[in-house]
Amino acid sequence: MSGRTPLLEVDGISVRFGAVQALERVSLSIGRGEVAAIIGPNGAGKTTLLNVISGFYHPYEGHIRFEGKDRTHLKPYDVAALGIARTFQNVALFKGMSVLDNIMTGRLLKMKGSFLLEALYWGPAQRQELEHRAFVERIIDFLEIQAIRKTPAGQLPYGLQKRVELARALAAEPTLLLLDEPMAGMNVEEKEDMCRFVLGVNDEFGTTIALIEHDMSVVMDISDHVVTLDYGRKIADGTPDEVRANPAVIDAYLGLAHA
Amino acid sequence: MLSVLHAVFVAPFVDMATAPTFLAEVLIGGIAAGLMYSLVALGFVLIFKASGVFNFAQGVMVLFAALTLVGLMEKGLHVVVALLATVVVMIALAFGIERVVLRPLVNQAPIILFMATIGLNFFLEGLGEMLWGANVKRLDVGIPDESVKLAGILINKLEMSAAATAAVLVAVLAVFFQRTRIGRALRAVADDHEAALSIGIPLKTIWVVVWAVAGLVAIATGVMWGAKSGVQFSLSLIALKALPVLILGGFTSVPGAIVGGLIIGTGEKLGEVYWGPLVGGAIENWFAYVLALVFLVFRPQGLFGERIIERV
Numbered sequence: 001m002s003g004r005t006p007l008l009e010v011d012g013i014s015v016r017f018g019a020v021q022a023l024e025r026v027s028l029s030i031g032r033g034e035v036a037a038i039i040g041p042n043g044a045g046k047t048t049l050l051n052v053i054s055g056f057y058h059p060y061e062g063h064i065r066f067e068g069k070d071r072t073h074l075k076p077y078d079v080a081a082l083g084i085a086r087t088f089q090n091v092a093l094f095k096g097m098s099v100l101d102n103i104m105t106g107r108l109l110k111m112k113g114s115f116l117l118e119a120l121y122w123g124p125a126q127r128q129e130l131e132h133r134a135f136v137e138r139i140i141d142f143l144e145i146q147a148i149r150k151t152p153a154g155q156l157p158y159g160l161q162k163r164v165e166l167a168r169a170l171a172a173e174p175t176l177l178l179l180d181e182p183m184a185g186m187n188v189e190e191k192e193d194m195c196r197f198v199l200g201v202n203d204e205f206g207t208t209i210a211l212i213e214h215d216m217s218v219v220m221d222i223s224d225h226v227v228t229l230d231y232g233r234k235i236a237d238g239t240p241d242e243v244r245a246n247p248a249v250i251d252a253y254l255g256l257a258h259a
Numbered sequence: 260m261l262s263v264l265h266a267v268f269v270a271p272f273v274d275m276a277t278a279p280t281f282l283a284e285v286l287i288g289g290i291a292a293g294l295m296y297s298l299v300a301l302g303f304v305l306i307f308k309a310s311g312v313f314n315f316a317q318g319v320m321v322l323f324a325a326l327t328l329v330g331l332m333e334k335g336l337h338v339v340v341a342l343l344a345t346v347v348v349m350i351a352l353a354f355g356i357e358r359v360v361l362r363p364l365v366n367q368a369p370i371i372l373f374m375a376t377i378g379l380n381f382f383l384e385g386l387g388e389m390l391w392g393a394n395v396k397r398l399d400v401g402i403p404d405e406s407v408k409l410a411g412i413l414i415n416k417l418e419m420s421a422a423a424t425a426a427v428l429v430a431v432l433a434v435f436f437q438r439t440r441i442g443r444a445l446r447a448v449a450d451d452h453e454a455a456l457s458i459g460i461p462l463k464t465i466w467v468v469v470w471a472v473a474g475l476v477a478i479a480t481g482v483m484w485g486a487k488s489g490v491q492f493s494l495s496l497i498a499l500k501a502l503p504v505l506i507l508g509g510f511t512s513v514p515g516a517i518v519g520g521l522i523i524g525t526g527e528k529l530g531e532v533y534w535g536p537l538v539g540g541a542i543e544n545w546f547a548y549v550l551a552l553v554f555l556v557f558r559p560q561g562l563f564g565e566r567i568i569e570r571v
């Protein structure tokens with residue numbers, strides 16, 4: 001990781017909910033183009049960290065820099081506009097909308113235009129819609145979800161919903177992609193597919209990825225860089241091999257969760 | 260006993276079959292009234308879908324829009340100019356509501372927002388009366404309230420134009436929701452706030468848009484009902500008629516609002532005409548509410564609404 005330019009720098013952030021110290025002076029840095037994993041036992045603050053990066057929570061101390069600029073207090077939609085896309089732990093798809101429409105919403109930030117033309121679906125508005133459709137079709141091919149294009153997202157099995165959520169995030173052409181447990185609740189085959197897609201995204205689009213994951217074999221396989229949290233503090237940060245060998249991690253996480 | 264059963268289950272249908280023209284007239288009247296109910300219900304659905312707020316003030320928005328229009332016309336403005344000015348007023352109102360009411364209450368429980376709309380209700384009612392006075396006003400849109408015979412069926416011109424306008428408006432809104440970028444964003448916000456934020460949809464803008472659209476729907480409703488029965492305080496009470504429509508159609512469904520309105524419109528007219536005499540009339544006044552109660556018991560999510568499942 002060293003030598004790469006940092007894309008995202010988190011510098012000493014703390015978040016508290018009432019009496020619970022969810023994050024305590026956590027610092028980390030994610031390099032451009034890398035796949036970083038955030039691991040830790042339940043309640044370690046992983047999702048909170050993701051929520052802070054994507055603007056849902058704001059830290060009471062510390063700073064976040066994205067592409068070298070301070071981004072600590074932005075709102076979620078401003079964060080999205082900067083090129084940070086995310087998925088959610090419990091899948092937050094628009095359940096009543098078709099898969100295609102779901103992915104198209106990911107393009108909203110890229111679309112602009114006149115309200116009137118749009119209502120008439122005419123001229124530039126139509127051209128624009130078609131251009132974006134073409135890009136979305138590329139993502140659909142890439143993630144191999146051609147067959148479910150028209151299906152309402154809420155009716156899909158869980159594994160596919162996760163994939164559609166990834167597609168929606170990709171539609172925004174993010175620089176940084178945050179994935180909150182992209183493989184939770186999946187069977188081995190689905191996990192393998194998802195790993196392939198995550199690495200493929202990183203490869204093909206050059207997207208930097210930060211993911212939260214519980215499956216250790218997955219984490220060790222696909223990440224360049226692993227950050228370990230426990231009780232809101234960072235206890236380890238390094239390559240998968242370094243983290244695996246770190247006694248604090250073994251105590252806090254591997255020892256407990258996989259006893 | 261047998262005669263009662265006959266009067267309830269046989270005689271009305273015999274009447275329908277023997278006088279089909281009259282039945283058609285009743286049905287047309289029912290559909291016309293139903294479309295108007297749909298329009299009021301749509302105002303509720305739009306706001307409920309996009310912000311999860313049950314807007315108690317929707318009825319008063321109808322009254323306020325109609326009062327503003329008539330007031331401006333009384334000042335000597337041409338109908339078209341007055342209408343445009345009213346559109347501007349309703350859009351400004353949407354901006355004001357977002358800034359003063361919704362933004363400070365963001366992330367509050369739905370009940371708090373609901374209370375805020377009750378406040379808005381009284382504020383708008385007072386403002387409307389302060390600006391334009393409380394007396395009943397006539398609204399003349401240039402379409403006479405008279406009937407013509409078409410293929411042997413008696414049709415009221417005003418009711419028909421109102422129904423046609425309502426149908427066009429409903430269709431335009433449906434297309435807007437399904438096909439455009441903003442429509443897609445609206446549906447996205449309605450479906451999942453958090454996810455909508457994460458893909459870069461600013462809630463504030465969306466709220467202004469829905470309240471503005473609901474304001475426009477209020478103008479249309481106000482003009483049509485106002486032309487029929489005069490612009491007066493009771494106009495705000497048609498919101499009460501929209502409640503059963505919403506319960507029938509589901510609070511979150513645009514097609515539901517349309518179908519619910521039509522069912523209630525035709526149902527109450529048919530009930531009134533064919534079964535009314537049996538109970539001494541006035542079926543029209545309670546039919547919608549009884550139907551809504553039945554739905555609440557057996558299908559609380561309505562015909563098209565989303566099933567309410569909450570994780571505890």
